[in-house]
Amino acid sequence: MASFIEKPRFTCPLGGALATVNALTKAVAVLHSSQGCGGNSNGAILGAAGHLGSGYCGGSSVPASSISEKQIVFGGVARLEEQLNSTAEIIDAELLVIITGCTAEIIGDDVQSVVRGYNSKGLDRPPVIFASGAGFKGNSYFGYDSVLQSLFRDYVVPSEKKTKGKVNIWGVPPSLDVFWEGNLLELRRILEGIGLKVNTFFTNQDSLADLKASADAELNIIVSPVNGVAAADVFKEVHGVDNLITDLPIGAKATEAFLRTVSERLKLNKRLVEKFLTAEKENYYHFFNRISDGYADIDLQRYAVVIADTTYAVALTRFASKELGWLPKLVAITDTVEVDQQAGLRSLFSKELENPDQTVVFETDTSQMQERLYERWPKPTGAKYDRLFSPAFVIGSRLDSEFAENIKAGHLSVSFPISNRFVLSRGYAGYRGALHLVEDIFSVLVAKR
Amino acid sequence: MSYLHLKVPPTRDERLKPCGAFGGTMDDLVSGHKEGCLSANGRTFAQTTGCQLTLSMGMAASIPNTVVIYHGPVGCGAGSLAVSGLSKQNQLARGNIDSIGRVWMSTNLSEVDVITGGEEKLERAILEAEERFKPHAIFIGNTCVPAITGDDIDNVATRLQERVNAKIIPLHCEGFRTRFVATAYDIVYHGILRYLLGEDKADWRPENADELRDYQERSKRTVNLLNVGSMGRVDEVELVRLINAIGLEANVYPCFTPPEKFVKVRDAALSVSICATHDDYFVEHLKELYGIPYVLNTIPIGTDNVRLWLLEIADFFGIREKALEFIEAEEVELREALKPLRAFFEGKTTFVSTGEIRAGAQATMLEQDLGMQVLAIRTHHYDKFGEVVFEHFKGRDDITINVATAQPFEQANLLRRLQPDIFLGHAGSNVWAAKQGFPVLPIFGPANSYMGYKGVFEVATRLERLLQNPAFFTTLGETSTLPFKEFWYDEDPYTYIQQTQDAA
Numbered sequence: 016m017a018s019f020i021e022k023p024r025f026t027c028p029l030g031g032a033l034a035t036v037n038a039l040t041k042a043v044a045v046l047h048s049s050q051g052c053g054g055n056s057n058g059a060i061l062g063a064a065g066h067l068g069s070g071y072c073g074g075s076s077v078p079a080s081s082i083s084e085k086q087i088v089f090g091g092v093a094r095l096e097e098q099l100n101s102t103a104e105i106i107d108a109e110l111l112v113i114i115t116g117c118t119a120e121i122i123g124d125d126v127q128s129v130v131r132g133y134n135s136k137g138l139d140r141p142p143v144i145f146a147s148g149a150g151f152k153g154n155s156y157f158g159y160d161s162v163l164q165s166l167f168r169d170y171v172v173p174s175e176k177k178t179k180g181k182v183n184i185w186g187v188p189p190s191l192d193v194f195w196e197g198n199l200l201e202l203r204r205i206l207e208g209i210g211l212k213v214n215t216f217f218t219n220q221d222s223l224a225d226l227k228a229s230a231d232a233e234l235n236i237i238v239s240p241v242n243g244v245a246a247a248d249v250f251k252e253v254h255g256v257d258n259l260i261t262d263l264p265i266g267a268k269a270t271e272a273f274l275r276t277v278s279e280r281l282k283l284n285k286r287l288v289e290k291f292l293t294a295e296k297e298n299y300y301h302f303f304n305r306i307s308d309g310y311a312d313i314d315l316q317r318y319a320v321v322i323a324d325t326t327y328a329v330a331l332t333r334f335a336s337k338e339l340g341w342l343p344k345l346v347a348i349t350d351t352v353e354v355d356q357q358a359g360l361r362s363l364f365s366k367e368l369e370n371p372d373q374t375v376v377f378e379t380d381t382s383q384m385q386e387r388l389y390e391r392w393p394k395p396t397g398a399k400y401d402r403l404f405s406p407a408f409v410i411g412s413r414l415d416s417e418f419a420e421n422i423k424a425g426h427l428s429v430s431f432p433i434s435n436r437f438v439l440s441r442g443y444a445g446y447r448g449a450l451h452l453v454e455d456i457f458s459v460l461v462a463k464r
Numbered sequence: 465m466s467y468l469h470l471k472v473p474p475t476r477d478e479r480l481k482p483c484g485a486f487g488g489t490m491d492d493l494v495s496g497h498k499e500g501c502l503s504a505n506g507r508t509f510a511q512t513t514g515c516q517l518t519l520s521m522g523m524a525a526s527i528p529n530t531v532v533i534y535h536g537p538v539g540c541g542a543g544s545l546a547v548s549g550l551s552k553q554n555q556l557a558r559g560n561i562d563s564i565g566r567v568w569m570s571t572n573l574s575e576v577d578v579i580t581g582g583e584e585k586l587e588r589a590i591l592e593a594e595e596r597f598k599p600h601a602i603f604i605g606n607t608c609v610p611a612i613t614g615d616d617i618d619n620v621a622t623r624l625q626e627r628v629n630a631k632i633i634p635l636h637c638e639g640f641r642t643r644f645v646a647t648a649y650d651i652v653y654h655g656i657l658r659y660l661l662g663e664d665k666a667d668w669r670p671e672n673a674d675e676l677r678d679y680q681e682r683s684k685r686t687v688n689l690l691n692v693g694s695m696g697r698v699d700e701v702e703l704v705r706l707i708n709a710i711g712l713e714a715n716v717y718p719c720f721t722p723p724e725k726f727v728k729v730r731d732a733a734l735s736v737s738i739c740a741t742h743d744d745y746f747v748e749h750l751k752e753l754y755g756i757p758y759v760l761n762t763i764p765i766g767t768d769n770v771r772l773w774l775l776e777i778a779d780f781f782g783i784r785e786k787a788l789e790f791i792e793a794e795e796v797e798l799r800e801a802l803k804p805l806r807a808f809f810e811g812k813t814t815f816v817s818t819g820e821i822r823a824g825a826q827a828t829m830l831e832q833d834l835g836m837q838v839l840a841i842r843t844h845h846y847d848k849f850g851e852v853v854f855e856h857f858k859g860r861d862d863i864t865i866n867v868a869t870a871q872p873f874e875q876a877n878l879l880r881r882l883q884p885d886i887f888l889g890h891a892g893s894n895v896w897a898a899k900q901g902f903p904v905l906p907i908f909g910p911a912n913s914y915m916g917y918k919g920v921f922e923v924a925t926r927l928e929r930l931l932q933n934p935a936f937f938t939t940l941g942e943t944s945t946l947p948f949k950e951f952w953y954d955e956d957p958y959t960y961i962q963q964t965q966d967a968a
Binding site: 026 | 508509510511512513514515516517518533536537538539540541542543544545546547548549550565567568569570571572573574575577578585586588589592596597608609612613639640641642643645870871872873892893895896945947948949952960
């Protein structure tokens with residue numbers, strides 16, 4: 016039985032699903048839930064996601080059935096049908112996605128039949144699909160997966176034919192990865208760089224038409240050990256496309272390894288791939304090495320604490336250790352991970368950490384981070400020769416700034432939630448993203464100069 | 465109206481029968497509401513809003529040294545993630561030592577809990593909140609799911625109270641129970657009245673006889689000044705200044721007030737509200753329980769309403785002359801300060817959208833103090849408390865009145881028709897006006913001054929600043945696309961308002 020959580024660093028499936036639909040160009044969500052579900056989610060998926068704006072039809076524009084006591088007693092199907100029809104009438108959309116909340120699911124509204132009824136009318140209206148978003152089913156990562164599964168089952172058009180060199184990429188959930196769009200754009204760029212045709216679904220370079228026609232891909236690449244993995248199974252089952260599950264690459268070393276893995280899997284032209292890798296590496300270190308004077312003159316090596324969801328925890332730990340030459344001493348994974356999955360996830364750190372069992376913890380609660388640290392590092396006693404946890408840096412979320420302050424460490428918000436930064440096109444993945452990350456982290460180190 | 469014997473206070477829908485969907489003129493709204501024919505109005509197309517849970521827990525969380533527990537699935541309360549740092553600033557601005565910061569927990573109810581009940585999880589969360597943070601109070605916000613499945617949060621609170629030092633305050637703020645989020649204020653006040661005022665037997669008055677006499681004398685000219693969570697310290701300072709200027713003292717409640725101080729509410733001579741939407745439940749109960757009269761008619765925004773507000777307070781204490789003298793001196797000074805600005809606003813048109821009380825007063829201020837022309841007023845809801853603040857607009861059929869909480873589709877339609885020079889609106893609605901290219905000034909916010917004489921001047925300078933360079937909004941209008949089909953702008957903006965009871 017999952018326990019209570021202090022300041023959960025995610026919202027419910029409905030919130031995750033809403034963020035996911037918002038991020039698809041010209042797709043519009045229709046919430047079938049109590050009236051506040053959208054408003055509450057907006058705080059999390061917009062305000063806490065680097066002040067992501069309402070976008071096309073997010074924020075207070077999200078169509079909603081807003082069911083109340085009446086529907087909870089008598090059923091909400093009629094209200095949903097009414098809302099669906101009026102939404103199609105007034106909103107300019109290419110796809111509608113009904114997302115159900117807790118109350119609609121508890122009262123057992125038959126949403127599938129509403130969907131069938133609407134779609135079967137064959138009017139000149141955007142099609143509708145349905146994704147479950149009940150809060151008690153999980154968290155917002157589940158909502159991301161739920162929308163992907165519905166899209167793959169009910170929207171993507173089956174294709175027997177597969178196109179050589181075409182890949183779909185996901186595993187980067189909008190809003191929960193605050194840098195999702197920048198990350199996907201960089202992943203698209205580097206995969207195109209090794210000669211692939213790429214669908215990333217959720218950027219301004221993608222369209223619903225591309226998503227619809229994504230079943231002819233040769234491979235699905237999921238850049239997360241957890242997010243979107245269940246959806247990959249659905250894609251494979253329904254459309255017969257294999258998948259490759261990798262980590263989110265940040266920095267030259269991780270990105271090179273990532274591209275080689277993809278290249279081997281798809282048996283790409285080695286010469287072309289190597290040419291791209293060489294050029295990218297050269298470009299990367301041309302800029303990266305600008306930190307060398309500062310690093311060497313003022314000692315910018317740090318003990319590191321990484322506080323993030325599974326995907327970012329792996330990626331950031333690797334980056335801190337292998338690219339920056341820092342020493343991660345506490346890695347706190349903040350998405351809820353079942354006990355039977357923990358050992359498997361710890362093993363993902365085997366190359367980065369001397370002792371993952373010691374360093375990696377599964378901790379959701381903000382107030383407990385300091386305790387977790389001092390279980391691993393002696394608490395300061397004030398003695399003359401105290402071995403202090405210093406100099407240190409916390410790569411975490413906005414919620415961790417106080418902890419960083421308490422242990423006199425630098426801090427940058429990278430993982431969700433981020434309410435203290437505006438994020439536009441910035442990404443941290445790949446080569447270019449990693450250079451942004453270096454700029455942002457090292458700017459904190461010299462902020463008072 | 466005492467409802468304090470109830471675990472769950474009535475909703476606004478039941479108690480005040482507000483109107484939530486209307487389009488037309490001011491007079492039609494007032495008469496329609498009086499005839500009681502507007503409260504059943506709904507919409508066949510609707511856009512998402514907040515719920516009373518979010519608002520209740522936001523208000524509860526503003527009280528320092530407390531923990532709020534959302535009893536529900538993990539997403540309820542996630543909106544707090546956007547403001548986790550802001551609340552610290554709000555406390556610091558009031559000199560509060562809030563050692564634990566803004567802490568919320570979720571009982572994280574799962575599918576299993578929906579079947580077997582979540583009370584045990586709530587118990588563990590309460591015990592852990594006590595252990596980790598040693599708060600003065602723990603607010604439990606009940607959400608839709610456990611309300612439907614039948615968890616008894618009052619029972620849990622009672623059961624655990626003897627094991628926990630913190631005062632455990634259950635709040636029944638389930639989102640589905642009301643269309644009017646303002647019910648949230650009643651819910652939190654209900655908790656404050658039952659748990660922070662009523663049952664505290666500790667003697668908070670000075671023990672020493674001289675000090676006690678002094679305290680009692682001061683209490684006779686001390687008012688409870690009721691704030692709202694979205695206002696800045698700067699507005700509180702201004703209102704306290706006005707009250708002090710007529711020889712009275714003020715203690716500020718309920719937002720940002722340490723829980724142990726609430727008991728002093730009982731000793732004040734008068735309760736002074738700045739917003740009936742926020743306070744009517746509280747002041748009425750204070751009157752019944754402790755015999756404290758109240759002032760509830762208006763919000764001190766704009767010289768007309770500041771005057772009204774201050775004179776009502778003064779009349780209670782029999783110091784009208786003194787107040788008038790002060791008001792007139794302040795108004796002269798303000799008019800002088802506004803002089804160079806007024807020319808700038810001559811002939812400018814405006815559109816106002818926010819909660820009922822603030823909407824009426826702010827719109828009045830824009831016309832009366834700045835000489836602008838108000839084209840439309842949108843209010844989140846309308847109830848009997850609207851009459852005083854809309855007095856200025858009675859009989860004015862040149863003004864469009866729309867009752868809607870957010871619903872940007874109606875707003876967009878109206879804005880396209882009316883083309884105001886400037887838009888003043890509520891968070892969440894503002895961006896849609898901005899994307900149509902209209903310069904936007906947020907109509908409330910903790911960082912800025914809005915109330916009292918100072919507020920009039922500050923709003924004027926901000927409006928002038930905004931209009932000096934609206935380039936951002938112009939470009940935004942040119943480069944944004946709203947999600948509404950083009951035909952919509954030619955339709956009646958109230959097409960989707962349902963005037964009958966037969967909502968789906």
